[in-house]
Amino acid sequence: MKFILRIWRQDHAKGAGAFVRHEIDGISGDLSFLEMLDLLNEQLTVRGEAPVAFDSDCREGVCGMCSLVINGRPHGPNALTTTCQLYMRHFRDGDEITIEPWRARAFPVLRDLVVDRTAFDRILEAGGYVSVHSGPKPDPNSMPVEPEVAEEALDAATCIGCGACVAACPNGAAMLFTAAKVSHLGLLPQGQPERYVRVTRMVEQMEAEGFGGCTNLGECEGACPKGISIKFIGRMNRDYYRSVLKEPIDRRGRMGAQ
Amino acid sequence: MSRVRTLLRTAVGLKFVVAVTGLVLFAWVAMHMLGNLKTFLGPAEIDAYAAGLKTLGAPFVPHGFALWGVRLLLLACLVAHVGCAAKLVARNRAARPIPYARYVPRESTFPARFMLVSGGILLVYVVLHVLHLTTGTILVDPFVEGKVYDNLARSFRNGAVALFYVGAVAVLALHLYHGVWSLFQTLGLDNPDRNRKLRAFAAISAIGLFAGFAAVPLAFLAGTLE
Ligand code: HEM
Ligand code: SF4
Ligand code: FES
Numbered sequence: 001m002k003f004i005l006r007i008w009r010q011d012h013a014k015g016a017g018a019f020v021r022h023e024i025d026g027i028s029g030d031l032s033f034l035e036m037l038d039l040l041n042e043q044l045t046v047r048g049e050a051p052v053a054f055d056s057d058c059r060e061g062v063c064g065m066c067s068l069v070i071n072g073r074p075h076g077p078n079a080l081t082t083t084c085q086l087y088m089r090h091f092r093d094g095d096e097i098t099i100e101p102w103r104a105r106a107f108p109v110l111r112d113l114v115v116d117r118t119a120f121d122r123i124l125e126a127g128g129y130v131s132v133h134s135g136p137k138p139d140p141n142s143m144p145v146e147p148e149v150a151e152e153a154l155d156a157a158t159c160i161g162c163g164a165c166v167a168a169c170p171n172g173a174a175m176l177f178t179a180a181k182v183s184h185l186g187l188l189p190q191g192q193p194e195r196y197v198r199v200t201r202m203v204e205q206m207e208a209e210g211f212g213g214c215t216n217l218g219e220c221e222g223a224c225p226k227g228i229s230i231k232f233i234g235r236m237n238r239d240y241y242r243s244v245l246k247e248p249i250d251r252r253g254r255m256g257a258q
Numbered sequence: 259m260s261r262v263r264t265l266l267r268t269a270v271g272l273k274f275v276v277a278v279t280g281l282v283l284f285a286w287v288a289m290h291m292l293g294n295l296k297t298f299l300g301p302a303e304i305d306a307y308a309a310g311l312k313t314l315g316a317p318f319v320p321h322g323f324a325l326w327g328v329r330l331l332l333l334a335c336l337v338a339h340v341g342c343a344a345k346l347v348a349r350n351r352a353a354r355p356i357p358y359a360r361y362v363p364r365e366s367t368f369p370a371r372f373m374l375v376s377g378g379i380l381l382v383y384v385v386l387h388v389l390h391l392t393t394g395t396i397l398v399d400p401f402v403e404g405k406v407y408d409n410l411a412r413s414f415r416n417g418a419v420a421l422f423y424v425g426a427v428a429v430l431a432l433h434l435y436h437g438v439w440s441l442f443q444t445l446g447l448d449n450p451d452r453n454r455k456l457r458a459f460a461a462i463s464a465i466g467l468f469a470g471f472a473a474v475p476l477a478f479l480a481g482t483l484e
Binding site: 008019030032065069071073098100104105106162168170171172173175187202204206210211212213214215216217218219221222223229230233234236237238239240241244245249 | 261262264265267268269270271272274284321323346349353354355356357358359361362363364365366370373374436438439440443444445446447448452453467
């Protein structure tokens, strides 16, 4: 198959980028989208041109590194898949394909299609942990968890941190990612001690990174390769409001008698 | 108070204000629509209803106090609603400085993407509406205080005015089609087990409000009321 690729090319973070047309021929439908780009890069290198920079690692949908907006959709046209799980048979011979990086103030472009997603790491550092005791191993099953709760926490925990939610959101909001991270710990008993501190710190870090706010459009859920539900956003909001308006109630100190 | 100020520091917190004030405005709008329907019971009923609003709370509070209390509450809600929404819009714009060359929405509905525009139109409409039927400054001549039915009849005999009102309440319906569901989602009160019901509630509210509000100007225009 033959394709016309319109790819965002930008030399470095401060550079002015632009779309460049690349043509590629002889592509088998069984190649993945990233393998197609590998082939393009081989051809560009042979011709002495700079290869297209893009992120990838596992190439099996688990690491969250791949990050391309393909024809106006993060991770391409198919639902519930990452870019690395997209195959060229999902396109028609002769198609023009527009490839752009994630666009968000908090995700600056480093080069071509590679963006800096360390903002996510800082959100995680702000509260994505639980306290564990360092004593002897606890008895198995000493902390019962209802199966529904465990499953829901695991649903949230499938977030691979790819950032497609931010890329898809017209407001560049990181609500789905942050909500998934807040919820997978906040739902479980192990996550209770830091529950309210966690949500406040992570929401404030999200703010500090320059992400936008949620207008409940639902685009993030549609783009998420793991199908994380916006119900977690509601849950995070509720925890945040409780945290700011109510918890923790500080009852230390002394009182006078009357 | 310091807790509320903390809330205003983040987008999630600003949304809380938009949602809570949106809920108050929605509840009030629903009552306003039901009150308006009294027009269909004739001049005596709707004029008495308007007079009743001024004596609300009598004999415990002075004339007009309760009405002004409600007005001030609504004004505060509107200012907070619009102020926080505007702040959010500015942040959201700044969060995506470089737009996509191609962007294909997947999930969002038209009313949801239209919220800023529908809200802006509503703001203009609210000002014109108060100038029209509360103070009688525009669109109605002569305006007689307390003669609600006659003022309506004189205004809506003009087709342009009637259709302007129908258009405005259509925009309100669009705002609330998304807004009434959205506020529950924002407050974390929506869940997969009640999502369908909440969305149906929002849709029915929007359609019901449109029908109820549009009925009065259309009835005057069609001559059913005169
Ligand atoms: C007068 C000018 C108004 C403006 C400029 C305005 C603007 C907005 C904006 C920008 C939003 C955020 C949209 C989103 O988050 O998706 C919003 C939400 C909302 N508005 Fe308004 N609005 C106005 C009036 C009203 C009125 C009169 C009502 C009620 C009858 C109302 C009810 C709501 C509700 C319920 C929401 C949803 C809150 C949420 O998303 O959590 N608005 N409005
Ligand atoms: S919520 Fe989904 S789209 Fe967002 S980072 Fe996690 S896996 Fe990616
Ligand atoms: S490269 Fe790991 S998820 Fe795509």
